[in-house]
Amino acid sequence: MQSKRTVFSNRALPYMLLAPQLAVTAIFFLWPAAQAFRQSFLREDAFGFSTQFVWFDNYMRLFQSASYLNSMAVTAVFATSVAVLSIVIALALAVAANGMIRSQQTYSTLIIWPYAVAPAVAGVMWWFMFNPTIGILSYLMRQAGYNWNHGLDGTDAMILVVIASSWKQISYNFLFFLAGLHAIPRSLTEAAAIDGAGPIKRFFTITLPLLSPTTFFLVVVNVVYAMFDTFAVIHATTEGGPNQATNILVYKVFDDGFIGLNLGSSAAQSVILMAIVTVFTFIQFRYIERRVEY
Amino acid sequence: MKKALLAALLLSTSLTQANAAEIQWWHAMGGELGAKLEAIVADYNESQDEHTVVPTYKGTYPETMTAAIAAFRANEQPHIVQVFEVGTGTMMAAEGAVYPVYEVMADAGEEFDPANFLPSVVGYYTDTDGNMLSMPFNSSTPIVYYNKDVFAEAGLDPEQPPRTWEELEQFSQQIIESGAATCGFTSGWISWIHLENLSAWHNQPIGTMENGFGGLGTELTVNGDVQTRHWENLARWQQEGIFQYGGPVGGDDAPPKFYAQECAIYMNSSASRAGVVENATDFEVGYGMLPYYEDVEGAPQNSIIGGATLWVLQGKAEEDYAGVADFFSYLSSQEVQAKWHQETGYLPITQAAYDLGQEQGFYAENPGSDVSIEQITLNEPTENSKGLRFGNYVQIRTVIDEEFQALLAGSKTAEEALDAVVERGNELIREFEEING
Numbered sequence: 001m002q003s004k005r006t007v008f009s010n011r012a013l014p015y016m017l018l019a020p021q022l023a024v025t026a027i028f029f030l031w032p033a034a035q036a037f038r039q040s041f042l043r044e045d046a047f048g049f050s051t052q053f054v055w056f057d058n059y060m061r062l063f064q065s066a067s068y069l070n071s072m073a074v075t076a077v078f079a080t081s082v083a084v085l086s087i088v089i090a091l092a093l094a095v096a097a098n099g100m101i102r103s104q105q106t107y108s109t110l111i112i113w114p115y116a117v118a119p120a121v122a123g124v125m126w127w128f129m130f131n132p133t134i135g136i137l138s139y140l141m142r143q144a145g146y147n148w149n150h151g152l153d154g155t156d157a158m159i160l161v162v163i164a165s166s167w168k169q170i171s172y173n174f175l176f177f178l179a180g181l182h183a184i185p186r187s188l189t190e191a192a193a194i195d196g197a198g199p200i201k202r203f204f205t206i207t208l209p210l211l212s213p214t215t216f217f218l219v220v221v222n223v224v225y226a227m228f229d230t231f232a233v234i235h236a237t238t239e240g241g242p243n244q245a246t247n248i249l250v251y252k253v254f255d256d257g258f259i260g261l262n263l264g265s266s267a268a269q270s271v272i273l274m275a276i277v278t279v280f281t282f283i284q285f286r287y288i289e290r291r292v293e294y
Numbered sequence: 295m296k297k298a299l300l301a302a303l304l305l306s307t308s309l310t311q312a313n314a315a316e317i318q319w320w321h322a323m324g325g326e327l328g329a330k331l332e333a334i335v336a337d338y339n340e341s342q343d344e345h346t347v348v349p350t351y352k353g354t355y356p357e358t359m360t361a362a363i364a365a366f367r368a369n370e371q372p373h374i375v376q377v378f379e380v381g382t383g384t385m386m387a388a389e390g391a392v393y394p395v396y397e398v399m400a401d402a403g404e405e406f407d408p409a410n411f412l413p414s415v416v417g418y419y420t421d422t423d424g425n426m427l428s429m430p431f432n433s434s435t436p437i438v439y440y441n442k443d444v445f446a447e448a449g450l451d452p453e454q455p456p457r458t459w460e461e462l463e464q465f466s467q468q469i470i471e472s473g474a475a476t477c478g479f480t481s482g483w484i485s486w487i488h489l490e491n492l493s494a495w496h497n498q499p500i501g502t503m504e505n506g507f508g509g510l511g512t513e514l515t516v517n518g519d520v521q522t523r524h525w526e527n528l529a530r531w532q533q534e535g536i537f538q539y540g541g542p543v544g545g546d547d548a549p550p551k552f553y554a555q556e557c558a559i560y561m562n563s564s565a566s567r568a569g570v571v572e573n574a575t576d577f578e579v580g581y582g583m584l585p586y587y588e589d590v591e592g593a594p595q596n597s598i599i600g601g602a603t604l605w606v607l608q609g610k611a612e613e614d615y616a617g618v619a620d621f622f623s624y625l626s627s628q629e630v631q632a633k634w635h636q637e638t639g640y641l642p643i644t645q646a647a648y649d650l651g652q653e654q655g656f657y658a659e660n661p662g663s664d665v666s667i668e669q670i671t672l673n674e675p676t677e678n679s680k681g682l683r684f685g686n687y688v689q690i691r692t693v694i695d696e697e698f699q700a701l702l703a704g705s706k707t708a709e710e711a712l713d714a715v716v717e718r719g720n721e722l723i724r725e726f727e728e729i730n731g
Contacts, residue, residue, distance in 0.1 A: 045729045047388045048367045133547055133556075151541050152703045241542055242699035259356050260689045261363065261384070262725070 033274060039267035046261040058268035067244060068252070068269075075227060075248045078162060082226035086166040087218055090173030091211075095203065097174075098181040108178060115171035119229070123236030126164035130156075150238065154245030157238045161246050164237060165230045173218050180214035181207070220284045224277065249273055317347045317617050318372035322358040322602065323432070324351060326568060330637055338624050345617030355381070355602065356688060362607065366391055371607045373618050376431065378602045379418060380687040383506070385605050386427060387685060387730040393606040393615065394427045395622065402619035410644050411626075414596060414670045418681035419603050422507065428603035429622050430643040432634075434565040435597045435670045436487040438585070442578035444558040447474035455559075455582025459527065462559065462585045466536040469558045478536040479559035480552060482545035485694035486600050487561050487584070488524060489516055489715075494679035495584055496520045497592035506683040510727045514684070514719040517712035520590055525708035529701050539702055542695035549573070563600060564666035567639030581662025583669045595679045596672045601640060632656075641666055685726025690719045 008014050040058055044051045062068045097107045114122070129137045130150060138148040150157040184207060192202050208215075231250050234240060240247035240255060247255070249269065257266025323331045328351055335349045352358040355378035362375040377385055385392055399406035408416055408426050419428045442452035448469040456462035466478020481487055493500045499515045506512040531537035538557055540548025545562075552560035553573040560570075561584065570579055586593040604625075606618055624630060631647035634640060636656050642648040648667060651657060657664040673679075684690060697711040697718075706714070 043729055045387070046363050046384055047391045049388070049390050050729070131547075133550060151547065152539060152699055154703070239542075241696065242703065243696040243705075255692075258360050259692075260686070261360065262689075 036267045036270045036274075039263055040271045041264075042267075043264045046263075054264070058264045059272075062265065062268055062272070067247070070244055071247050071249050071252045074158075074244070074246060078158065078165075078230075078246070078248055079223045079226035081158075081162045082165045082169065082230070083219055083222035085162060086169040086173055086222055087215065089166070090170045090218075091177050091215075093170070094174050094177035094181055095207070097178060108174075111174050112171045114168050117168060119165075119168065119232035120236045122168050123161075123164050123233040126160060126167070127237040130160050150242075152242050154242055157242055157246050161230070161234055161237055164233050165226060169222060169225055173222065176214050176218055177211065180211045184210050216287075217284070220280055224280050228273070228277065315345050315611075315614050315617050317345055317374065317614060317621060319347055319349045319374040319376075319604075320352045320358055320362055320372045321349055321376040322352060322355045322378070323376070324353075327432075327565075327638060330634065334625070334630060334634065337630075338621060341624070342620070345614075345620065347617075347621055359384075366607060366609075369609065371609060373610050373614055374604050374606055374621075376602045377428070377605050379433075379600050379681075380691055382419065382428075382603075383683050383685045383687050383726070386421070386683070387726075391608055392427065393608050394421075394425060395429045395604075395606060396425045396427070398606050398615055399619050399622065402616045404619040404623050406623070410646060412641065412643060412645060412648075412667075412671065414675050414680065415599055415641060415643050417675055418599055418683075422509070428605045429625070431602060431604050431625065432565065432638070432640045433599040433601040433603075433643060434563040434640050435599050435666050436483065436491055436561055436584060437564050437665050437669065438559060438561055438582040439552065439566070439570050440559045440580045440582065441475070441552070441555060441574075442580045444469060444474045444555060444577070445580070448472040448558075452578070452580065455580055456585050457582075458588045459524070459585045460588060463527075463531065463536060466531070466559070470535060475555060475558040476535070477538045477551065477557040478531070479561065480538045480540045480545075480548040480557040481560065482540055482548045482562035482566070483600070484539075484542070484545065484698050485691045488528065488698075489521060489694055490682060491584060491597050492524055493518075493521060494596065494598045494681075495586055495594050496590045497595040497676055497678050498590075499678045500682045501684060504677045505681065507677075507680070510685070510730075512684060512723060514690075514716045514723070516719075517709070517716045520587065522708045522712055523587070525698070525701055525712060529704075529708060532702055542699065543691075563639075564641065565601065565639040567663065568637070579662070581665045583665060583672075594669075594672060596675055597669045598679060598681050599641065599670065636660075636663070639663070639666070641670065684719075684723055685730060686722040689722050690715075693718045693722070 041053060041055060042051050043054045043057065093111055097104055097111070100107060117125075127135075129135050130148065132138050132149045132151060141148045148156055150160045188206055188210075189202055192206055197205065227248070228250055230248065231254065234246060234248060234251045235254075238246045240251045250273065253266050253269045253273065256262045256269065260266075319335070321328070321331060332349055335347045339346050350372070352361045355376075358375065359377050359381045362371060362377075365371045371391075396406065396408070398404075408420070408424075411426075411430060415430045415433045416426060418433075419430060420426050438455050440455050445452040445454075445465075448465075449472060450465055450468060456465050462479065469475050469478055490500055492498075493516060498518050498520050499505060501512045501514045501516075503509065503512040528537055532539060538548075538551055540546070540551065548557075548560060548562065549566070549569060551557040552570075555577060567581075583594065584597060604622070606615070626644060628644065628646040628650050631642050631644055632650040632654070635642040635647055636651060642651060651664075675681075694715055697706065697715045700706040700714075701708060701711040
């Protein structure tokens with residue numbers, strides 16, 4: 001790394017080169033974040049005529065509110081399911097594709113495709129297929145004797161948003177796993193094969209441990225994705241319903257702030273989310289980034 | 295090149311501004327309704343050259359309202375904003391932001407008599423002193439649409455919509471048993487139709503203090519006997535296949551069920567008429583009033599309205615408001631109102647517009663188009679049936695949808711669900727008071 005360091009003769013130049021990025025960060029991140037932080041201590045009417053400073057009241061109310069606690073539980077279930085589902089499927093696909101010799105390129109390209117689909121489009125597509133009235137999948141399930149209705153059944157709705165959110169993420173995870181698999185020296189697996197280890201044994205004793213840095217990295221990335229980037233999917237499919245069964249934290253911020261106009265509470269929720277994402281970033285840098293081998 | 299373009303653009307905008315005072319109108323009418331609204335504005339702009347009204351579509355009702363509020367905070371607000379009826383409580387509480395319509399008209403010296411408007415429409419938007427705070431524009435009320443072909447096939451009289459809920463149940467059973475359709479009825483707007491209007495139609499209070507008209511400090515009372523009985527029935531009817539749920543808020547899944555002849559009866563806003571006429575091409579549509587429970591004393595009373603009104607926001611140049619007043623006079627004129635009402639299915643907001651429709655023979659030619667008016671003017675509105683006014687009602691509507699879903703999913707009984715509506719709703723009302731009191 002040392003050899004790549006560049007020395008600038010002009011002292012102002014590096015700052016000027018950084019300035020655009022810093023300006024963007026300040027305007028689009030620091031400033032709104034500071035605003036949210038300030039707002040989270042205030043109680044205000046929608047139009048902003050009367051403003052009261054209420055200390056931690058907004059936060060305290062949140063932790064006493066049944067709907068917020070429900071939203072936390074829903075988020076935990078949702079994020080875990082999305083991470084597990086998309087990682088397991090992506091790993092299986094990556095191992096399968098890695099075994100191909102000539103068609104590996106084609107398979108990889110096809111599996112990466114869904115990543116290019118916008119979340120809202122993906123959401124609408126799955127919603128359409130699962131639609132209780134007109135959807136093909138719900139029709140097939142009815143034939144099989146299961147009455148699918150994500151409009152009323154909270155579990156059905158959760159399954160729908162988990163599938164819609166994971167589908168896209170599989171492509172992303174697949175790429176990382178495939179790269180990770182390429183990095184595993186063939187000599188290791190060959191040696192194990194010569195010693196008499198079968199493919200399943202080789203996978204669990206050699207491939208999986210050597211992929212663990214990639215897997216840990218992907219767990220963090222996927223949980224963050226599920227918690228923060230799935231707004232569009234939820235908005236396009238269930239809108240947090242039925243009866244708040246899919247109302248994840250990010251969606252609740254939107255719902256309380258933009259529909260309910262309860263700015264103080266919405267801001268307090270954003271601050272909590274900021275804290276959560278900070279923790280994840282910290283975990284990633286402190287424990288995982290160091291151990292990932294590229 | 296780019297600079298030149300930009301300069302030209304700036305010049306052209308400043309030129310139009312100099313030409314006539316621009317009046318910004320943010321609205322929530324998309325699609326067909328949006329096109330009709332823009333046609334009205336274009337006619338107005340052509341009719342005079344002092345003001346130019348600029349309509350801007352801002353998305354759904356909640357989006358439009360939120361946009362206007364955010365704009366007000368940034369001092370970029372439009373002159374006129376279209377706000378749906380459940381936002382009324384919020385707008386009324388924002389005294390510094392709103393320029394009440396009666397004042398706008400008086401200050402501009404524009405002729406304006408609230409008595410010309412239909413009482414059940416205006417009542418919703420008047421303060422306790424009888425002053426009109428916003429300008430009714432698109433008001434509707436829920437009615438029953440039914441499939442005459444299916445009725446005939448099932449051996450029912452196709453000219454006779456169900457009058458009571460008992461009849462509706464019986465008709466539905468007959469329809470399903472005969473195989474004419476697979477479901478009896480579906481409905482849009484559960485909160486509006488099966489709770490608020492249900493209450494008004496049976497002369498039951500929705501909340502204390504005249505449904506919230508009496509000021510702050512109100513509590514919801516929708517867990518009464520009639521409401522509980524109706525929700526119990528809806529849950530049972532869903533189990534029996536008589537009723538199919540169309541989804542929360544407006545119930546987007548309901549219209550396709552009716553258009554596809556899956557459900558024989560469909561309840562929705564009178565303003566859904568245009569959509570029904572356009573989509574129900576394979577069968578004859580009949581229209582009827584909302585059903586009621588025969589043994590409830592005082593039913594049917596009158597239904598209440600939904601839809602939106604136009605609110606004027608403070609903080610613009612004084613001469614602009616003269617333009618707003620002039621535009622409002624145009625909007626509520628007999629011809630414009632009659633045209634809007636006849637094309638969209640919204641209620642005529644003035645008696646004169648209704649009379650004009652009768653003179654023109656519109657109702658005779660279009661049977662069913664006056665059901666909404668008859669229903670809303672059936673009786674003199676009572677304390678329970680002139681509307682409702684609660685703070686945070688946008689969120690309370692969501693609570694109603696959520697509890698209704700819990701009811702249909704079988705996780706709550708009707709009583710539990712409605713008790714929860716009252717409890718959670720009252721919490722939201724208290725929160726609103728804390729902030730606005």
